Amino acid sequence: MSGPTTSPKDGAAAARSGGTDATALDADALRRRVADLLTTHDPATTDRLDFLRARFDAGLAWIHFPEGLGGLGAPRALQQVVDQALEAGGAPDNAPRRIGIGLGMAAPTLLRHGTDAQRRRFLRPLWTGEEVWCQLFSEPGAGSDLAALATRATRDGEGDGWIVDGQKVWTSQAHLARWGILLARTDPDLPKHRGITYFVCDMTDPGVDVRPLRQITGEAEFNEVFLTGVRIPDTHRLGGVGEGWQVARTTLMNERVAIGGARVPRESGMIGLVADTWRRQPELRTHDLHQRLLKLWVDAEAARLTAERLGRQLALGQPGPEGSGMKLAFARLNQEISGLEVELLAEEGLGYDDWTLTRPELVDFTGRDAGYRYLRAKGNSIEGGTSEVLLNIIAERVLGLPPEPRTDKDAAWKDLPR
Template sequence: MARRPTKGPVSVTVDEAAIKERVRAFLSQNDPAATAPPDFLRARFDAGLAWVHFPEGLGGVGARRELQAVVEAELAGTPQIDVGKMAIGLGMAAPTILAFGTEEQKKRFLRPLWTGEEIWCQLFSEPGAGSDLATLATRAVREGDEWVVDGQKVWTSGAHHARWAIMVARTDPDVPKHRGMTYFVCDMHAPGVEVRPLRQITGEAEFNEVFLTGVRLPDDLRLGEVGDGWRVAQTTLMNERVAIGGSPARRGGGVVGVVADTWRERPELRTHDLHQRLLHLWVEAEVTRLAGVRLREQLAVGTPGPEGSGMKLAFARLNQALSGLEVEMLREEGLLYDDWSFRRSETVDFFGRGPGYRYLRAKGNSIEGGTSEILRNIIAERVLGLPSEPRADKNVPWKDLPR
């Protein structure tokens, strides 16, 4: 059965007044003080107030994306989803399922994904296929109506509490690397899935390595056509970069706000050099924030494109520069770290932890979601239209590539 990507939901005439009226009607039937949080969230999804730009019946009403902010304001103080723990499902899996999933897949996965009843992770990178994802070696071999998967994935955030994963595997080694991959939803509770923690520079295990040994997945867990996995993955990757670098922020918010607060509250730490650097980074943060506003306006009428790579690149550079400035400003106090003990971590916490954590964790920002070096190539080629780098392996069958 052909499974072509569906077009984005067409906006209908749903304005701000109509959205507010829908929220009022929803609250009249679902008192947040008297309704259990899981039931409240399920009812909110069914009322089309999860993602307003999604189609009717799939958590939305086909409205303009920016009207989601109206919903969030109207429902402030009611039970909320755990955005941090659910980031991969919300920012990457959901838009990919919406674009390439069958109607049955959309109905099966989107509701429990949004309510947080089922957490998602991402099985893309491998020990030998990080920056060049298309060289991945995890194999999926078809046996009747099932696929048997063997391989290893790495840097898998949240795999230790995930129910499902979005996964790309090689299904045809006889064609060039970009053409022999297929995209799947992987059952993280299936026999043969083993999750092992990876300790990070912060001392905790926020991500993992995942071993897949003879994992059997039914064909109805495939997203898109066989061999079309690279195209499906591009939808995930473009959304991932927007999710990481293009999240809404107020002026003076984010890490620049934390550093500025330290500057205001600790006059004894101030020097002329630090002041000039902070001003420079404040301007960069504001330019990045405004660029994010423009990007989200573009998203309101379409799907993410390569421009999101620029936002993610700027986010990583700013976080690293600001966290470094904060540690330098605090001098020896900035070298303190709150907890070196090894433990599982649920989410990234840039604002609930100290400057030592922010400095160490920011080092990963230029790797996760696409390395800064690869993002610069994407921006050069797909945004600026510059000539691409020579690729000698472009038309070579994957099986013949040196490894």
Template sequence: MTAPTATVSDAALVEETARRVLAEHPPVSTPIPELMGAWYDAGLTWVHFPAGLGGLDAPRALQPLANRLLRAAGGPEPRTVNTIGYGIVAGTIRRYADPELAARLLRPLATGEEKWCQLFSEPGAGSDLAGLATRAVRDGDGWRVNGQKVWNSLAHLSRWAVLLARTDPDVPKHKGLTYFIVDMRTPGIDVRPLRQITGRAAFNEVFLDDVHIPDSQRFGGVGEGWLVANSTLGDERTSLGDRVAARGSGPVADALALWAAHPERHTPVLRERLTRLWVRAESQRLTGDRARVAASKGVAGAESAIIKLLNSELSQAVYDFCLELLGPEGTLIDTYSLEAPDDESGPAAIQRKYLRCRATTLEGGTSEIMRNVIGERSLKLPREPRADQGLAWKDIPR
């Protein structure tokens, strides 16, 4: 399928619509849920979505235009309003929910009134996600779910979750999975925080004990969960890697600001390292444009793995540089309190970002998995040998 090409009239429509909404709902005086609700109703949340579902049926390439206008007027970056819902879950809802359910879910997702989380990974199924053990068993007009999930960002704040569970242990692991959405208020769900090296507790582990999920909250067919999950994972990789909005922004902007603030620490070696980091950041930004074009054609493919890999490894390289530039000062941090604010401001912001970015090569798929995806899907290299090929999940040694 050929991606729609943005035209002058498309851009004019997006800009005119955005300016009208911002004039009627000034961001500086409008509560965020009200502002983002108007943004959604006008079709500006995801401009490539259908009209009535937060979109304008316009080319996806015009989304940055709408977002820039919103930020310039004092509004938020849309993805920060509902991080997982906006960048990871919304596309799956559009593809697999019926229009009535999609409309019910997408608007409060866009306004931030209903947060979302992702219940995929398990203690024994991280990189090998298809090996997960959480079971969903038919129970009347729904399903009864038991199991444990882990590394669930924002689960403690979420109203909804996407859930991958095993519905058939007698077939190979990729074929026995089914995809659900679950109301996090459902009895039997226990959310427990996991403290990170930053001192925060944004991740969680989630226990599901006889949780009932109506069959109407199943996305895709029974046993087709791996296909639906790959749709979500592709969007996740694109979202994790697609956060540099402009040249010189993102993590490299922190490095540039720190360099400007400490001229007494400049050396030729550090200058060369910073230059190389800036070039890598620019390469990543341009690769991100390619990923957006690919995503506009449908489900994101290997391009999303490329940009996710580049972004996660670049952020670690940038903050390694920052800590070296800071010298002994880089060993200091303000607090490890769980009650500390979740923003990245304060006297030890760089140090906290350095600690936080250790997770970037793990979350959303490890760098090793990303390289496998790139090698197999883009370079058409032979797949890695699998000892469990063709085995029923219940017969795989654990």
């Protein structure tokens, strides 16, 4: 197997097909399936991992995926019916925040661009959390301009595969990951967007060296990853050779929705923390802070409702560039709200003594103090696409404005200044 056997359109169609009649899967039918699962695998007596595997095999993991891949080919909008019924039955979840990169980025890409064999190999342990994923995209010289990446993949002269050399940076959870979604340059003679190929990288390969990156918070939540002679079989290539940028766009659109488009209840997240402090400590209030809090509360509610709309749009198909708008708003709001919180708490807000180097599995905005939130929010406008890049995407693909001049668009990558 040297490459994908399905096109993006085929992958999308597969998500709507399967042996089950999707039109017959209404909310009541799905509740009955959940009841059957809970009867045969009582959460009180079934091992957590065994239950998650059984849920996946029953098609109740992500119901809009095809049968055999954790789904039933049912409408995505009905997923909440399944989740609510399982939660009411005491079923364990798959720790979605811990495996967010796999769920939000790798899985949609595998579904749309992967082969049948790739989907069957990777999706089940990805969803159950047995295998954590990371994203090997950004590089020291190719962050905002991702297509300028320099990591090279050359044909393995000894077999049907590739040898990868290069460096990646800002890689969340690389120290925990079993697999990484990787972009590498396979043809330097082509323009930068056309000479890239997309791979699945084995993070246990001896040529993979993961090193912590200490942040302003004192943590090492991110990593830099050095790739030296890493061997990747051609069966771990997603999409055609040189078509990596098209595959990566699927990943990036889903990433921005995952970061900025999560569906949450009213007054949740950081605005809820600040509003709670405001109510509990009236001595902190001033007219100016009151006006700023009201404005940010309205902005946060508008963003939340927009995320709801985006979620409904997502249920009907693939995410579009509108996800960039949500991610942009998420970053701006987090930074403004965290700044307001520090001002509201005055001297208390300036305190921050957690400088011990740790390597957390998750980013915890709610379980830390205001100083941590203020510092960590600075990264929101960088991770998942910088705000400047997102503004360009919105201008060009949402508003239809003329693109910025790009003098390097048709030049071979090898001829570009670096």
